[in-house]
Amino acid sequence: MKKMKRRDFVSFLGKASLGMIVAPAFLSSCGNSTTPILSKVLSIEELKRLKAFPLENLLPSDKDDLLLTKGLDYHTVIKWNEKISDSDTFGFNNDFTCFIPLDKNNPKDGLLWVNHEYINRLYVSDFNYRDFENPKEHLTRAQVDKEMYNVGGSIVRIKEENGVWKVVQNDPNNRRITAKTPIQFNWDTPIKGKTEAIGTLANCSGGITPWNTFLTCEENYDSFYGETYYDEDNNSKKIPSHYYNWEDFYDHPTEHYGWVVEVNPKDGSAQKHIALGRFAHECCTLYELEDKRVVAYTGDDKNNEHLYKFVGSKPGSLKEGTLYVADTVNGAWLALDWGNQPKLQQRFKNQTEVLIRAREAAKILGATPLNRPEDIEIDPISGNIFISLTNNKPKHDFHGSILKIEETAGKFNALTFKVSTYKAGGKENGFSCPDNLAFDMAGNLWMTSDMSGNAMNREDKPYMPYKNNSLFVIPRYGKDKGKVIRVASAPKDAELTGPWFSPDGNTLFLSVQHPGEQTVDVNNPTSTWPFDGDNIPKPAVVAITGDLIEKMNHLNKIEVLHD
Numbered sequence: 001m002k003k004m005k006r007r008d009f010v011s012f013l014g015k016a017s018l019g020m021i022v023a024p025a026f027l028s029s030c031g032n033s034t035t036p037i038l039s040k041v042l043s044i045e046e047l048k049r050l051k052a053f054p055l056e057n058l059l060p061s062d063k064d065d066l067l068l069t070k071g072l073d074y075h076t077v078i079k080w081n082e083k084i085s086d087s088d089t090f091g092f093n094n095d096f097t098c099f100i101p102l103d104k105n106n107p108k109d110g111l112l113w114v115n116h117e118y119i120n121r122l123y124v125s126d127f128n129y130r131d132f133e134n135p136k137e138h139l140t141r142a143q144v145d146k147e148m149y150n151v152g153g154s155i156v157r158i159k160e161e162n163g164v165w166k167v168v169q170n171d172p173n174n175r176r177i178t179a180k181t182p183i184q185f186n187w188d189t190p191i192k193g194k195t196e197a198i199g200t201l202a203n204c205s206g207g208i209t210p211w212n213t214f215l216t217c218e219e220n221y222d223s224f225y226g227e228t229y230y231d232e233d234n235n236s237k238k239i240p241s242h243y244y245n246w247e248d249f250y251d252h253p254t255e256h257y258g259w260v261v262e263v264n265p266k267d268g269s270a271q272k273h274i275a276l277g278r279f280a281h282e283c284c285t286l287y288e289l290e291d292k293r294v295v296a297y298t299g300d301d302k303n304n305e306h307l308y309k310f311v312g313s314k315p316g317s318l319k320e321g322t323l324y325v326a327d328t329v330n331g332a333w334l335a336l337d338w339g340n341q342p343k344l345q346q347r348f349k350n351q352t353e354v355l356i357r358a359r360e361a362a363k364i365l366g367a368t369p370l371n372r373p374e375d376i377e378i379d380p381i382s383g384n385i386f387i388s389l390t391n392n393k394p395k396h397d398f399h400g401s402i403l404k405i406e407e408t409a410g411k412f413n414a415l416t417f418k419v420s421t422y423k424a425g426g427k428e429n430g431f432s433c434p435d436n437l438a439f440d441m442a443g444n445l446w447m448t449s450d451m452s453g454n455a456m457n458r459e460d461k462p463y464m465p466y467k468n469n470s471l472f473v474i475p476r477y478g479k480d481k482g483k484v485i486r487v488a489s490a491p492k493d494a495e496l497t498g499p500w501f502s503p504d505g506n507t508l509f510l511s512v513q514h515p516g517e518q519t520v521d522v523n524n525p526t527s528t529w530p531f532d533g534d535n536i537p538k539p540a541v542v543a544i545t546g547d548l549i550e551k552m553n554h555l556n557k558i559e560v561l562h563d
Ligand code: FEO
Pocket: 117, 204, 205, 219, 282, 301, 374, 435
């Protein structure tokens, strides 16, 4: 019986059917990059047996449940407010997840990082702004302290036994990073007079480094401490936060947020990477070049903002290097480099100012405004870069698209590229508002959608046909190749976020974020998912398992073998 190891298989696949394979040494997507681990060796016979499987497209649904297509199951790994140790609890609105095995030979035991992006005051701080004519006057420091504890991230050790992932209670690795945790700036010049920030917040998506640390990205930071704006004459004006108003209790400068933050899984130590610029970072997706320098792709999730790429100049550094911004009209990466850009010298005093005010600098150089760049992933087979552009309602782009970038000659540090639309949202493809992306081990692309809670399932909005937010897969091979197949439907008002494959490709970790977000009265929640008897909608991380995940990860390739 001829046995074929999976990695041989992938490499065969690349050479046999796809011509040139970029075969990245390190990828931060898919099983997700941390080099996939071989859990077993499949025989050709096994592959054949598993070849034929139905991939059923779920119909759109507005049901308050996490619905899965045939061949998938889920169980909850952890939910909001559960204890992770004697002193800490799991935070709110989980987004990005990232699993790193403790021992690379055991894909069933490791550390799970989970982002906690923002909070729902109704549940976290028992504060309903609808109760007050002037809500700001009634908010207390104690309430804000609870809110600060519930954002940031969690590290939990999880183990799979008999097909079920469970948190290892009180494991010494379990810890919280919150809006109160001191975090160093990885920069030589102080930021607003300080060398460290207090806390991280708005942690949306993220990434993983080649040296196996977590990256967590600060996205809508202006909701917490406001933002500083500059007029034509460079006079600054601080606009207070439009939502949480934490600045009424703590005077942390808004310039301390809006960064990519790296967290060491082993001890929870963290640093903010100034060289990657300050804006509403959705994610940060790394690629390691042969000489160990790092390329980082990161987008600014705001209408008409930009796509960025950092290219390191020293091995393993996210500090030494150049930050570029994309001109997608001309296919060029423009250097946000104060020393070499007279236009930037006219506006900013130094490189630190350029990085803090990266949005302004990008516009001065002629960067292309994009329709809210969300997640970015690198195709493990072609090496192309895929970017979700979720929507831009004022420009009447309601359904978004997925953008494809091909770096010149397949070089990730190239300064030019080709750009095209890979898939457009809308009726033809059956999805709207693409957000998170994840490639599995076979190169199938998984995608979540993020239609906003106040626009879903409403007759007067263009999102009605799509019903609840969902998880989709775009198969790479077989009869459904290139189609967008809905494989999961979220509970009411929720968004599915943070898809991350276990290293053996047999589990898809997924966050269920903000179920029941449209609730106005806690006694009548719009969702009660995850149905644990509390009558409270709770964000939670689930593990999706089942034949379909295994087959999608390992077995579509057989069809190519027989081509
Ligand atoms: Fe937090 Fe861009 O989604």
